[in-house]
Amino acid sequence: MELVQLRYFIAAAQLQNISKAARVLNISQPALSKSIFKLEEELGARLFDRSGKKVTLNERGKLFLERAVNSIQELELAASSVKNLLISNHALYLGLFHYCEKFMSCLHEFSQQHPHVVFHLERLGIESSDVDTNAFDMLLFPKSPLFRKYRGDLVYTDPYYMAVHRSDPLATSVSVCLSQLPAQRIIFIRHGNAVFDLPYQLCLSLDVNLSDAVFTNSYEIQRWLVSNGLGIGFVPQSSAGAYAVDPDIALLPVRDEELYQEILIGFRREKHLSPAGRSFSSFVREYFGISRRERSDAAEPGI
Numbered sequence: 001m002e003l004v005q006l007r008y009f010i011a012a013a014q015l016q017n018i019s020k021a022a023r024v025l026n027i028s029q030p031a032l033s034k035s036i037f038k039l040e041e042e043l044g045a046r047l048f049d050r051s052g053k054k055v056t057l058n059e060r061g062k063l064f065l066e067r068a069v070n071s072i073q074e075l076e077l078a079a080s081s082v083k084n085l086l087i088s089n090h091a092l093y094l095g096l097f098h099y100c101e102k103f104m105s106c107l108h109e110f111s112q113q114h115p116h117v118v119f120h121l122e123r124l125g126i127e128s129s130d131v132d133t134n135a136f137d138m139l140l141f142p143k144s145p146l147f148r149k150y151r152g153d154l155v156y157t158d159p160y161y162m163a164v165h166r167s168d169p170l171a172t173s174v175s176v177c178l179s180q181l182p183a184q185r186i187i188f189i190r191h192g193n194a195v196f197d198l199p200y201q202l203c204l205s206l207d208v209n210l211s212d213a214v215f216t217n218s219y220e221i222q223r224w225l226v227s228n229g230l231g232i233g234f235v236p237q238s239s240a241g242a243y244a245v246d247p248d249i250a251l252l253p254v255r256d257e258e259l260y261q262e263i264l265i266g267f268r269r270e271k272h273l274s275p276a277g278r279s280f281s282s283f284v285r286e287y288f289g290i291s292r293r294e295r296s297d298a299a300e301p302g303i
């Protein structure tokens with residue numbers, strides 16, 4: 001008994017017409033009739049009562065139809081499970097709280113060596129900091145109180161630039177130092193009601209005048225304000241692309257050594273990673289020169 005025989009039988013039984021079933025199956029009517037007769041011979045029992053081209057299931061046929069349909073469904077489910085397993089073994093889900101050109105270069109190089117791996121990249125905003133980490137094989141995120149529940153390895157340090165309007169006297173400077181800033185409206189990034197970005201914390205410690213400070217949770221809004229001469233702002237190098245191409249903005253290096261952002265990468269626990277995930281984890285560690293001993297002091301994330 002062959003699988004194709006069962007499919008032919010089911011089509012004929014459901015349509016109760018050999019000619020219609022043959023057209024649906026895209027085979028000739030004699031070929032369909034021959035397949036059904038052969039199936040009946042193997043079973044040693046007639047499954048249809050025939051009247052010309054019309055066929056009607058008898059009791060034996062009804063019983064066999066029910067079992068045949070169940071068998072086909074089970075086989076399709078088994079095949080789907082195998083396909084899904086193959087797909088999951090070659091698919092990686094990456095959550096990016098932080099855009100990182102160095103990481104994208106690493107991803108590109110890995111893809112060249114492993115073209116069968118499919119990557120699903122999701123850009124996660126600050127408002128997504130409570131994401132289900134089990135949905136991702138890897139997270140890329142800045143070291144910050146906002147992400148204290150995540151644990152990861154240091155990938156690289158991301159220095160800050162100061163963004164100023166082209167008409168600002170500071171725009172002609174080679175670099176700037178926070179303690180020497182003239183009175184300015186500074187536009188800071190704030191996440192929620194209590195988590196401020198590193199530049200704000202550093203300005204506080206250096207007694208920079210913040211009486212005219214502005215807060216936003218969006219680099220896009222910050223960039224628009226700076227571009228329109230409504231203040232200055234600090235932006236990490238990795239997020240400065242839109243600022244750099246804005247003709248009304250000048251980006252200045254900041255001399256304060258403390259003003260940089262640490263970018264971490266965290267993988268799901270190895271026992272939960274697919275073979276592709278384990279290969280990617282090893283590749284990333286080698287690419288960035290990460291050893292197992294170089295762990296962040298952040299809390300365990302469940303990833």
